[in-house]
Amino acid sequence: MTCAGPTEGVPHDRRAGTLSAWGAFVGGDDEAAGAVVPRHILSSWRRCRDVYDLDPLRPLVPAVGPPCSPRHRGLYAHLGGITSAVVRAVGGCIATVSDGHGRVIAVWTDARLRRNADTSSLDPQFCWSEDAAGTNGTGMALLRRGVVAVRGPEHWRAEMHDWNCVGAALTDPVLGEPVASISISSRCEETVATVARRLDDELAEPRRHLARQAARDAASMGRACAREQLRGLGAVVGLDLGGGIVAGDIGPRRRPGAGTEPDPTLRAIARTGLAEVATNPEWRTTFAPGPPLAHADELFEMRLVEGPDGPAGWLLVETDHPGEPSAAGRPANRSERVAAEGDRYVLLLDPHEIRFAEAQGHSVWLVTDRGRLRAMIRGIDNMERRLAEHGFVRVHRSFLVNPDRVQRIDQKGNGVITLSTDQARPEDIPVSRRSTHAVRQLLGL
Template sequence: MNGAKGPTSGATPATSGVALADADVRATSAAWERFAAGAESVDGVRPEILMSWYRCREEYEVDPHLDRAPPAAEVGAHSIDHDVVYAELGGMAASAAREVDGLDGIVTVADGDGRILGTWGSRRILHQAADSNLAPWSTWSEWASGTNGMGTALESHRPVLVRGPEHWCQGFHEWVCAGVAVRDVVTHEPLAVLDVSCWNSPLSADVLPWLGKVAAATEAKLRQRAHHSGTLLAAALGDLRVAPETPLAAVDLAGSVVLANSEAAVLMGTPADQPAYAPAHRFTPQLSALPILVRRAVERARKDPDWTGSTQVHVPFLDITVPVVVRPVFTGTQLIGMLLAFGSAGSSGCEQPAGYLVPAATTGPLPSRVVALRDDRWVLLDPREIRFAEADHNTVWLATDQGRLVAATRGLDRLEQQLEDKGFLRVHRRFLVNLSRVREVEQGFKGALFLATDARSRETVPVSRRHASQLRQTFGL
């Protein structure tokens, strides 16, 4: 791809930053032992590695003594972009494997969930890797296998290097690995990851630059395709048959604006009649609800290509609420974006007159409510109905009196800010609990605490060590 060559063989000195000197290995191992035992902070570990350790211990709760990666789970269908990227990286991996063979190295391609799709290298090292499940049908995301080249690259936007005891799981401390994620140029979600791993041997200094070039070359092809999709979205907007002066906009799969007419630009806070075909040039609308709306619309349209939906969005700087119709746009069978028609209550077009607006006084956002999703419906929750919130990456699940729902708010930190004066307390990196719904406090092994929010079902929430003292003080324990 674009003349990218494979990494050259040959060990490099520790000063290159690719290998750990013996003293550094000992220092990192000692830091790992302290951190795995519960230390809140340790010195002498690179910041990106320490952040990964925190995620593995506090958020993902990965066993540091794991010695084999877990098997991969089945996931839903993926787009042709994924297939193209897999093929591109597979070709580069097979070619590069011949050059890292002398270094006891293997080259691996995994998908955006860290599931290994293919591994290339010498038979001896492939056999060695299989002992740790560093092989197809296994999962190497951080949440499954801790800090490692593939999983940590999926959490990063640049190539990453993980050396020996920098791995979170002790069973992988003999490996040195470097990985890079190839990301969707529109949504920035990872599509795949390319990794080079060596057993008891340092990586070449050329590996990280090579990984960066491969990812850049692959993403350049994706940008060309996304630019073409932008022109198709703009053309689809021009072909839309609606009433004159209807506010219209075309947005991509991330909710960024490709084109908006003057009427829609006023509502969205973006330039008018300026097409932005390239992903990097697209406009961010000043409507906080729009990314959530588009994400839900994408999910529905991929399940049903004939789907068209309608809802309402609040325009904060105008203090009004506007009905909007959402229509998916496909090229062949691939979804490329959405057309938005504001000021329409119908789902089949813009039957209402342009400029039809609803005053915020009657239909604006309700105060002190948490918005959740159930199928294609928005559920407005009183905070008192929520027992606790649990984070699964950026998705937040709510345990409520109306059942288990997904929060419209992305990220537990944002939900915590939203509920900061509603009697909720962060008790774990993954859990936010409604203190008024706590019925019992249970003591577990070695002082561990668990909160029972429903004594009948024995529903419990774990309390991390760092939050235990604040909880005890809150309840006067």
């Protein structure tokens, strides 16, 4: 953020002392800085000089980084509202929202500083992480995972010495990693000090947003586990994105507190998976987690589960067949549509159009958005295999249901329930007693 003119509201002696210490430190003299520079700033300077090898006189250049996670788009929008409100209320400042890597997503300022904002390195192509931009509010907030102020010559880069900045970072409660930050920059130190006192309060609601998102993701994993359990093919475990167990078959496989402190094996495979699905959303793998999570010879297939906010977690399903991740990641070649016959015609149905399927002998009747049709596939077991990957569950020996289409649950007494996909009239789709618990969990009851 290049701007001419002295920093306002900074005691001259302190600023001069810091600037002198910075110059000496850049030249290799650490002793002078130790007496006048805060410890966390000095530690950052050492990283900039000795680890990152950053030239403090070189202007910031665009940096290529990973794309912003779609999972946090709602959070970024919320932070944008906060920063724009701060600019209106405080004035005389430039405000940015950055992702967890320090890359700028958006910038706000008032009319007086519009030119400074337009000529600064605040476009989305620029990154303000500490290793890219040196000591600054955004980078240090992400590193220290809190609120950090950087004043005038405390910045590593010389072109920032006329600015005071305060950064505040938010951490994903599941992954334990920073996901976003707000930075407020001003020539006036008093402005930054005022903003710093209110930022922690301003971020209370975004933190609650992240907590609610984690709860929604855990509920999504509970429903995904319930669907698999209804198929009865083996043990099922639901992990959050960080590898913590949040749902499924717990018993001896789940150690106490595993949902908040992932087993190292699961944490490692979950981190590997996140890197893989960034380029291949269909990625999956098979591995043996071993004791105490499973018996030594048990294999589990792991795949990503999508929730309402994007990736929600990992589903582990016991399997007898080792698989190659690359092969499992390839999309199926065959059509996903389901053929059904009407009067002198055949319809090709998308699975989401099917509300439920009912067996009558070897025939399977589909209740769909286009009416009641007989499937070309014969046998409810064959239809179950065909629709399982689309979330359909076997709730009764004669019925498959699309849980996303269930609109009504009727209590019949003695724990018996029936389902309906039509709000206007009860369809009384039976649920077997052995499936009732899993169905209730799947539907969030």
